[in-house]
Amino acid sequence: MAIVFVMAGAAKLGGADQMIELFEDIGVGQWFRYVTGVVEVIGALGLLVPRLAGLAALGLVGVMLGAVIANVFIDNSMLEAVALLLLAAVVAWGRRDRTAVLFRPKSAAEVV
DSSP, X not given: OHHHHHHHHHHHHHTOXXXXXXXXXXXXXXXXXXXXXXXXXHHHHHHTSTTTHHXXXXXXXXXXXXXXXXXXXXXXXXXXXXXXXXXXHHHHHHTHHHHHHHHSOOXXXXXX
């Protein structure tokens, strides 16, 4: 999954013609293509860090929800987006305990 997101992010950041056209069709501007590409690459790298994998997957769920919605509105195939959404959701769910630990305040004993 990380490889797919790095490739998708790199295509957006590299200015692949298909990505430029896709974001033109969506109508949000090319700046959003760059934002999406950066988020995808950072999310992919986060998937490779066990402590951050759940949080990264959760962020990628958000990205893929946006992709599914965008594909519905521009009448594009959303099979790949749905598949990646489901995979990211499975990883996020499976890592939910580790992700929750990232947001718990540390006690005084843990700080020392």
